[in-house]
Amino acid sequence: MREEMTGALLAWYRANKRILPWRDKNNAYYTWVSEIMLQQTRVEAVKPYFTRFITELPDIPALAECREEKLLKLWEGLGYYSRVRNMQQAAIQMTEEYNGKLPESFSQLLSLKGIGRYTAGAIASIAYGIPVPAVDGNVLRVVTRITENSEDIMKPSLRKKIEADLQEIIPQDHPGDFNQAMMELGAVICVPNGQPKCEECPVKDFCQARLHGTTDKYPVKAPKKSRTVENRTVLVIQDGERTAIRKRPSKGLLAGLYELPNRPGHLSREEALEYAESLELEPLYIQKLPEAKHIFSHIEWRMTGYLIRVASLERTREPEILFVEKKETDKEYAIPSAFGAYVKYMKEEVV
Template sequence: MSEQTVKKEIVEPLLTWYNAVKRNLPWRDKDNAYYTWVSEIMLQQTRVEAVKPYFNRFISRLPDIQSLAICPEEELMKLWEGLGYYSRVRNMQKAAIQIVEQYDGHLPKDFEKLLSLKGIGRYTAGAIASIAYRIPVPAVDGNVLRVVTRLTENPQDIMKTAVRTEIEKQLSDIIPVLAPGDFNQALMELGAMVCVPSGSPKCNICPVKEFCRAYISGHQEAYPVKAKKKSRSIEERTVLVIQDGCCTVLRKRPGKGLLAGLYEFPNRLGYYSRTQVLSYVRDLGLDPLYIRELPDSKHIFSHIEWRMKAYQIKVASLDGELTQDFFFAGREETQQHYAIPSAFGAYLKYLREA
């Protein structure tokens, strides 16, 4: 056996540890493939504790695949509001429609068929297949990659497809046929709770440390190896919270591109002065009464970083139509119907002042 191969001896202590300490999560141990699917999509780029209330709200409104398939887009975006990466939920709905049309509304009990669904990659397919259907296939996410590369002191770049494929193969060779879902979740749980991504791993409580080459050599924090990402581009923006005393100006973003189809405050590329802001507000057909600066904010996307300065502008009550596709929205209307992305999260509290 190669030194960089995961040892089968980890299986028993890992499962024993997992069954003793696993977290009580609303989607766990339900034997519900839909719950597994929804939770795994939500958990991409989002912490477990943050996902819990979103999951409960989502499932309460859309309890099954059929209801997801027919949910109006505006409501779907509102249910996802705050989770970010909205293409994930759009792809979920497309996959739900596929499932209704091709599989009678049930996620297929087949790894390759799961892979054919929109937005489902090898990790998500592995999670659904192993957790919900007890099919012995691995589910390799970032937590699992970190655990395995530390166990084996694998010096290769985990961003390379070939490396992930090799780790999948290694895990396929040792995954227990009777408990594949527990094994995959145990690896994920170990990565989330013990073999953590930031700070020092908690090796003193690790159930498999005696099989971990990085622990034995004292080089835990050298793994995983990951090539540096290209630096994000910086984009300066001016955000305008324009209100008339009871409503706030919003606009729906285009149907394609960044934050497609979501709602936003008026915003301009570059930093505007007070004079420029007031001129722009007048160009919208509004009569500004006063203006004040709001705290700066920033939001990081995968490829770009918005650095925002902002102003709150009170205007006289609207008389006539706004220009440039903007509209006034009431406070309750906004809370119930209009999904505003977390990029503008620092300014959502001012909606209450409308």
């Protein structure tokens, strides 16, 4: 039955797989970059980022040598910036130890910064034909539905058990296709947060959840802890030509990225003007901006904002503040999407 299920899955994948810019390229670097980008990000959103990244940084040595400012700008909008910083550290290691190439060993791949068991399994199987499983969220969902496994999918013990089970059935001659087929099945057929397309599923005859009408009960996931809510006030400070931005600290949330000046709490108009004056700026005009919200993994920012026009941005008491023209931020400075609701006011006049 296992061989029959695997055969049906592979046949379906080869006939229906999506055309993706990193797929079927026989390029370990492409596989690595795409898998890191796809963590926490949808396929359609990743496509343009992947193409731009590969165009600018076509190989591991280029990634290793890239300036941080450029690297973060290429990643801008994808979020979770530690991913690309880890990639660069791994690229430096590979340049020094592996002649600028991804090692052809599962254990060596695991030793690289930012590469866990799933990513190592994906690279090893897809790029090098090594028969090791790659278990991501899609695969966990597919397997727990097929087997009606009610264990918490966040438990490492369950992931290890599923890896061991898949290791027994992964085809020795087509491990990359098998792993991609499992991921694809979870992405387009055995979908989350909705009704799976069971009638289109190539392995529906082997699925216990479909047989018993329990697909909505799997996978089982323990409730998340509630997020910490933080109120913030974001300030778009301009002199007409330039806008004030500053670099965040090198450690912590959004480390090393640029941001619009902001303060804890929801400031009144008077408090916002007082802050601008404390920077030794001369406010001429203030306008309330809409409220916005941004959710990180464990923190939720609830933001309000002000547009403040000042007489000049020649100097300020905060040396880390930069005064940049609106067009510069598009090319040079990576401002995270957390500030997206207010960044747009750097690029258009507000009446």
